[in-house]
Amino acid sequence: MEQKKGKDKNVTEQEWEKKLTPEEFHILREKGTEKPFTGEYDKFDKKGMYKCAGCGTELFSSVTKYDSGCGWPAFYEALPDKIEETADNTFGMKRIEITCENCGGHLGHVFNDGPQPSGLRYCVNSISLDFDSEK
Template identity: 65%
Template sequence: MKKQEQEWKEKLSEEQYKILREAGTERPFTGEYNMHFEDGTYKCAGCNTPLFTSNTKFDSGCGWPSFDEAIKGSIEYKQDRTLGMLRTEIVCANCGGHLGHVFDDGPTETGKRYCVNSLSLNFNSKT
């Protein structure tokens, strides 16, 4: 999904643009979905691609929504060397929007912790 930057600026809020298009990060413990545990699907706020299901979400205590598994094919992984460390950035496979990072310190059997900015997500309830 290719959009011109002006189109993204018109579609997204200023805060969403900073995160999704400029790889920003929201402050911890401030996001709408950090402590959100309803049944449903979390989708990319940029293009509405389903990314995570509620049954993969857990409270990691890190201050951002955390998931132990993404919907197959929904995420692309990129090496991130910013902030003087090596991390794995996660972006939406459809629109390239920055979502957050994935770490190998999750408490479930996957061993993964997808640490995601709330502003990069929309939620669709199962009900």
């Protein structure tokens, strides 16, 4: 059953802190970043769907995952209407932050240096993701 758009955006930060591990909370709710080349899904190549670790919303298909060499899982395309993009000018950089449309959890950033057909690189923290294998 598909979740209603934005349903989990009403969850309080205190509720998120109880639901998530400290590391998940830091990345998903406090916009943290895991160290490059340390995440579970960086060199992961199974077929299936990547979901938000916070709310379970499907975000990316393994078909769009590729090895960008950046140290985090990279995808050239997100599932339609599942990702929100917001300007992020922190740390003196101009980037586009990506968050889960349903719960607002921080996923990572999107860059314009990816492969065709999109030319995009969705650079995502492994901790922000869960994975469901194809049956």
